[in-house]
Amino acid sequence: MKDARPDSLPSHEVSVIVPTLNGARFIAETIASIVAQTAAPGEIIVVDDGSIDETASVARSAAPCVKVIRTQGLGPAGARNAGIGIAIGRFLAFLDHDDLWVPEKLAVQTALLDSDPEIDICLGMIRSFQDGPHAAERKWLGEPVPGYLTITMLARRTAFERIGLLDQLRPFSDSAEWLLRAEDAGLRVKMLDQELTYHRVHDRNHSRLNGARSRAEFLDLARRRMSHAPQAGARTPQPCT
Amino acid sequence: MMEQPPSLAQGYRLNEPAVITDQIDGEWVIMNLANGAYYGLDAVASCLWQSLLSGETPLVAGRVIAAHFEVPEERVAADIATFLAQLLDEGLLIAGSALPELVARGENRVPAAPYATPCITRYADMTRLLALDPPLPA
Numbered sequence: 001m002k003d004a005r006p007d008s009l010p011s012h013e014v015s016v017i018v019p020t021l022n023g024a025r026f027i028a029e030t031i032a033s034i035v036a037q038t039a040a041p042g043e044i045i046v047v048d049d050g051s052i053d054e055t056a057s058v059a060r061s062a063a064p065c066v067k068v069i070r071t072q073g074l075g076p077a078g079a080r081n082a083g084i085g086i087a088i089g090r091f092l093a094f095l096d097h098d099d100l101w102v103p104e105k106l107a108v109q110t111a112l113l114d115s116d117p118e119i120d121i122c123l124g125m126i127r128s129f130q131d132g133p134h135a136a137e138r139k140w141l142g143e144p145v146p147g148y149l150t151i152t153m154l155a156r157r158t159a160f161e162r163i164g165l166l167d168q169l170r171p172f173s174d175s176a177e178w179l180l181r182a183e184d185a186g187l188r189v190k191m192l193d194q195e196l197t198y199h200r201v202h203d204r205n206h207s208r209l210n211g212a213r214s215r216a217e218f219l220d221l222a223r224r225r226m227s228h229a230p231q232a233g234a235r236t237p238q239p240c241t
Numbered sequence: 242m243m244e245q246p247p248s249l250a251q252g253y254r255l256n257e258p259a260v261i262t263d264q265i266d267g268e269w270v271i272m273n274l275a276n277g278a279y280y281g282l283d284a285v286a287s288c289l290w291q292s293l294l295s296g297e298t299p300l301v302a303g304r305v306i307a308a309h310f311e312v313p314e315e316r317v318a319a320d321i322a323t324f325l326a327q328l329l330d331e332g333l334l335i336a337g338s339a340l341p342e343l344v345a346r347g348e349n350r351v352p353a354a355p356y357a358t359p360c361i362t363r364y365a366d367m368t369r370l371l372a373l374d375p376p377l378p379a
Binding site (some may be wrong): 059126128145146147148149165172175176179180191199212214215216218219220221222223225226227 | 259261263265266268270272279281315354363364366369370371373374375
């Protein structure tokens with residue numbers, strides 16, 4: 001992405017990865033929220049994981065700088081990994097095709113990672129919303145909550161190099177599993193007490209359409225955590241006495 | 242903490258939809274989606290958990306356990322009362338009849354090991370991670 005700002009700005013070293021599947025309905029607004037960042041990213045990569053709608057053309061039309069790559073049935077985590085594979089940025093950020101960032105999201109997070117080399121991963125608060133009949137009639141659903149999710153994350157590329165990619169076999173719990181793996185490996189994770197991402201709740205949400213599978217995946221993740229020796233500081237088992 | 246010991250003569254059921262549980266690779270896992278805590282059970286606790294989910298009262302489940310391990314019913318009943326109080330304190334069970342779809346869930350294997358006080362272990366390392374996912378059942 002070219003603009004008048006000097007290339008030395010840390011935000012220009014951010015690659016934004018947008019996994020999508022049949023996201024034509026929302027992806028233009030999602031890309032607009034990336035383009036509208038007060039600190040522009042270096043590249044926007046849309047990973048179209050087999051859409052049968054106009055997702056790719058809508059994404060390209062949303063901003064000329066968007067790169068669209070095509071994968072087939074990798075799932076959300078696999079699509080993110082495919083994006084990581086071609087991203088050139090020193091920092092990696094992710095946004096799903098139906099979610100939005102506040103305009104300052106990348107500016108706040110790149111400033112933090114740029115100023116504190118000890119921090120590997122920066123996260124932020126997230127708030128859910130639902131569309132009304134008109135854009136101006138959006139309804140907020142609850143208060144902002146800590147977003148331990150890829151869509152709030154700005155991570156150093158080195159974090160992925162150290163602990164590996166997202167688990168492609170976990171389409172629902174990939175964020176949780178990766179962040180636990182990062183913490184177990186001693187990476188430093190900073191949760192900002194600032195609302196940075198908006199999560200759209202709608203009739204086609206991936207995890208809501210597959211709620212039972214999503215819950216089973218989290219149960220499986222819990223069992224795997226239990227079956228390993230506790231990591232120092234990573235868990236607080238409290239057996240009965 | 243509960244002021245009165247829980248009744249062993251009545252049935253209990255999973256505190257749905259917030260609490261989910263399943264037997265994975267022979268091991269019971271319980272998760273409270275409301276706070277992200279998850280729990281593991283030892284052998285005797287697993288046997289009791291399965292029995293309670295399938296609609297048995299703690300009293301009946303305790304008698305089966307006591308007979309199997311040849312330990313006094315009074316000892317098992319006291320252990321079950323403590324175990325049950327923990328399950329209720331953690332919000333994993335509530336009073337009521339088992340839901341039909343849970344009755345046949347899992348494989349109930351009476352442990353071969355010597356009797357030991359049933360034990361539940363609580364893990365809190367995922368409590369921060371469950372803000373949005375997984376969604377509660379509709």
